[in-house]
Amino acid sequence: MSIKLGVPSKGRLMEKTFDWFATRGVVLSRTGSDREYAGAVEGIDNVDLVLLSAGEIPRELASGRIHLGVTGNDLVQEKLVQWDQKVEPLAGLGFGRADLIVAVPQCWVDVDTLDDLDGAAAAFRKRHGFRMRIATKYHRLVRDYLRRGGVADYQLVDSQGATEGTVKNLTAEAIADITSTGETLRANHLKILAEDPVLRSEATLFRSRSAPMAGADRDTISELRIKLGV
Ligand SMILES: Nc1ncnc2c1ncn2[C@@H]1O[C@H](COP(=O)(O)OP(=O)(O)OP(=O)(O)O)[C@@H](O)[C@H]1O
Ligand SMILES: O=P(O)(O)OC[C@H]1O[C@H](OP(=O)(O)OP(=O)(O)O)[C@H](O)[C@@H]1O
Structure with a gap:
């Protein structure tokens, strides 16, 4: 054996x-x-x-x-x-x-924390009639993290790669993905929320x-x- x-x-x-x-x-x-x-x-x-x-x-x-x-x-x-x-x-x-993080567009100047994200998500739904989309391949970990963080009015959309591009491509408003150097986030004009990451891997x-x-x-x-x- x-x-x-x-x-x-x-x-x-x-x-x-x-x-x-x-x-x-x-x-x-x-x-x-x-x-x-x-x-x-x-x-x-x-x-x-x-x-x-x-x-x-x-x-x-x-x-x-x-x-x-x-x-x-x-x-x-x-x-x-x-x-x-x-x-x-x-x-x-x-x-x-690498850290699994949640990131939003840099131009969302009023959104820096999960609390802010929850507020933005509620406002987004009111304005657009659908839930804010967060692109990720880490569905289970991100859902648990956002529930613990009190974020409610969102939907996860599946992205198996090039996740940071979904915001520019208008298929999501925010993302949750792995980052190590942060370069991909910066290149795609995204910023990480202030809280601890979803997970350190x-x-x-x-x-x-x-x-x-x-x-x-x-x-x-x-x-x-x-x-x-x-
Ligand atoms: N900068 C990074 N980007 C992506 N994954 C990273 C990075 N740094 C470390 N990792 C880790 O590498 C692992 C993923 O490795 P890899 O990309 O080879 O897997 P994969 O995409 O699942 O491979 P495969 O396509 O063969 O299934 C994850 O555990 C991830 O956390
Ligand atoms: O913080 P950085 O050093 O910029 O690294 C992060 C990027 O690397 C990984 O992508 P990967 O190369 O695995 O491609 P994929 O996500 O498109 O599969 C990850 O999904 C991020 O996109």
Whole structure:
């Protein structure tokens, strides 16, 4: 038997994940051609590498198809209901840091807080006859955050990418998205509300609470955790 370790298959998270493991003596690599999603693990026996989209890793952990997985905690908390019953965070990896924030047009000079947003949303509905649209792909996290913040008169519209562009394109009045440098927000004339972000995210190593394990697999996970120091 072997345990399955899921890591992002491309982009910023993949390279940094490989570096993080290599520093701790576990060498992960992609094998085959550039386009083939196959991988290898050196430095420990009985661990299989599974290359997956960062967005799919939460579901694979929850279903127990992988034992360990690296992805952003934003994706885990958005995609898994009662996430902490399904996965256990073992360690923040110190990269892939980003804040999930709510932003409005810079020209909305009277809107700086969630309270202001609630007022603006009510006025918007009165004036336009429909609810203010907030574009996001983080539906669950944003809905909870706005409810706790007392914002009522809005609707979420789905945006799976280029979310900051929805305001300019007139498909939304405000957005909720991940930001790290803030450049995309500034380039699109948006400003972040004053409160704490919806969530602060970083790449995190998670353990599935449901992946089936024989005794030897438990030993492999213990050995790996000792090597990684988590
Ligand atoms: N500047 C950033 N923009 C977007 N995501 C970021 C940024 N910084 C860190 N992240 C994190 O990276 C993760 C998303 O990674 P990535 O964009 O590779 O995933 P994805 O778009 O779901 O990938 P895929 O298209 O393969 O599903 C999230 O956890 C997110 O918080
Ligand atoms: O604060 P910044 O450093 O400017 O980064 C934030 C941007 O990066 C991400 O987009 P990504 O590149 O993943 O594209 P997408 O959202 O269109 O998928 C995110 O959705 C923001 O648009």
